[in-house]
Amino acid sequence: MNQHSTDQALVPPPSAATTRRAADWWRDAVIYQVYPRSFADSDGDGTGDLEGIRRRLPYLRDLGVDAVWLSPFYASPQADGGYDVADYRAVDSMYGTLLDADAVIRDAHAVGLRIIVDLVPNHSSDQHEWFRRAVAEGPGSPLRDRYHFRAGKGESGELPPNDWESIFGGPAWTRLADGDWYLHLFAPEQPDLNWEHPAVADEFRSILRFWLDMGVDGFRIDVAHGLVKAEGLPDLGGGDQLKLLGNDVMPFFDQDGVHAIYRSWRTVLDEYDGERIFVAEAWTPTVERTANYVRPDELHQAFNFQYLSTAWNAEELRAAIDRSLDAMRPVGAPTTWVLSNHDVTRHATRYANPPGLGTQIRTAGDRELGLRRARAATLLMLALPGSAYIYQGEELGLPDVTDLPDEVRQDPSFFRAQGQDGFRDGCRVPIPWTRTGASYGFGEGGSWLPQPDSWGELSVEAQTGQEGSTLELYRTALAVRRAQAGLGAGDSVTWRDDVPAGLLHFERPGFACTVNTTGTAVRIPAPGTVLLASDPVTVEDGQIELPADRTVWWRTD
Known part of the structure; x- marks a missing residue:
């Protein structure tokens, strides 16, 4: 009898510091989103800053990511968390100075990380x-x-x-x-720019060059689908509530005119060496419409929000994966995968609640269930061909903070009736670094949003070296992904249909991935040697007892 139980990896991977190739690095990159206000505070004022990010770059290198995307740190009155920019060429004093930005870029490059910065072209601040x-x-x-x-x-x-x-x-x-x-499609403090005016186009080409000359490796484009409005600004009609995180056809979103803008931007980017990239935040009616943004002469990547919104259900996940891969294949762009970001409920909480509640959830739900599913979903995402995005703190298994007092909330939609739910503050609570301290290592002066008492045991310190921790799962998964040649490459997977209902099983050369989305254990033949499991599994006599909400990676060669 051959029996083996595994908590995580059976096959030790090489170091995550393995050098990445320069050409087309973005096609299978893992990119880590930093929300600067909530990442690390170096000066004790309760707010994260660029120097705090710079000091934590070795952590991100050792985590195993390829690039870091920084949410806005520009000069701003902070009416919407910095997405109301008063000066696109200046750093807000709460985050530091241009010299601090330069230091982050230089030090990131020194440790093998690339830096992507946010660009907000749909609107400016009313203080611009x-x-x-x-x-x-x-x-x-x-x-x-x-x-x-x-x-x-x-x-x-x-x-x-x-x-x-x-x-x-x-x-x-x-x-x-x-x-x-x-x-202003957003807050009154965020007037929409008129992209029909040549001065607007000229200004943003200049802004691109300013940051490219500083050495950034690319831009994440905020509201990339919103720059052009339908001619005449026609009435919407019907009285339906507008949603950013939705896929309805709107006269102010996903207008065909945006593509001329991005073709113009691409000519600017292509002037620079080093494989610089554009990433679109483009909410569109279909993933096929999203593919229009990543045609060869436009942008490089677009966030896959259709996948983010998919429930923890095998049939729905397979359909979303197939449709995403099929849509990107004709334009030659990589598919992207993302589960959490600064605008939606963290997936550890989303999966803890019944499906159908959307991407803004107000209840904690079943924490144990949510974390188990989140870990399984992460391994599924990282096994797919293309590029993956990780939001700060998800590697710690952080949930949303759903019980923040009203008086501390800062999401502008919280204060406006019938807005975008107004609960984005819950995913923006500063992350914990240590078991103890006024802000669990975030900074000496507390944190701008209160952290739960449970944060200490979820901290980097508490999870580092802890067998079975979510942080160690991420570290191992990213190392295995890098070591397993071609895991993020390509544009297709081969599905196995002879698996029980509620399971997903796909194969790639030398590799397989099995996911159990059901609420019960399932016994199936083991297709190879376990590389990694999201939670403990047992292999016995060529069979695996696959518990509920588990993902397993296999070596099949």
């Missing part, structure tokens, strides 16, 4: 110089043409120019004292 001057100069100012200023409807212009609603709730229009209205 252009907008402040446009308001001050009054109706007829040429600067108003760089935004969407309009006269109102009604006898005296007292009604908004159309029926569009803000993502964050309420009208998408605000009226100034001089009578003009301006468009």
